[in-house]
Amino acid sequence: MEGDHDIVTGTRYRHGGGVAGWPFMRKLTSRVANFLATLLLQPGVSDLTGSFRLYRKDVLVGILNENFSAGYAFQMQAMVKAINDGRSVAEVPIKFVERVHGASKIGSGEIAKYLEALVQSFFKY
Numbered sequence: 001m002e003g004d005h006d007i008v009t010g011t012r013y014r015h016g017g018g019v020a021g022w023p024f025m026r027k028l029t030s031r032v033a034n035f036l037a038t039l040l041l042q043p044g045v046s047d048l049t050g051s052f053r054l055y056r057k058d059v060l061v062g063i064l065n066e067n068f069s070a071g072y073a074f075q076m077q078a079m080v081k082a083i084n085d086g087r088s089v090a091e092v093p094i095k096f097v098e099r100v101h102g103a104s105k106i107g108s109g110e111i112a113k114y115l116e117a118l119v120q121s122f123f124k125y
Contacts, residue, residue, distance in 0.1 A: 003088075006056050009052065009089060010052030011093055011094065017096075036118060046091060048076040051075050070113075073118070
């Protein structure tokens with residue numbers, strides 16, 4: 001990756017990226033979440049739900065001043081807002097390995113919040 005970008009984001013969904021150790025349902029949830037966001041919001045990036053990102057300070061401050069959802073939906077909303085503000089984004093492939101300690105907090109409540117935030121983002125951006 002070359003250039004001067006406002007955000008550099010890791011993607012599991014480009015050549016060279018991937019996930020290891022995830023159960024089928026977690027892979028499916030992630031893929032469906034990204035598919036729906038791409039279909040409705042057309043952000044131009046492949047991984048809206050990943051959290052491996054590097055932001056320029058002014059971009060991050062601007063994002064944090066917005067009233068976004070918390071949790072899983074924040075990643076999607078923050079990226080879509082930045083792109084709609086004309087921020088440049090570069091993607092780099094990452095290999096995401098399942099955590100050794102702790103557990104994912106993604107459950108039906110987080111999924112419902114994500115879908116609600118997705119619809120709000122569709123009408124807002």
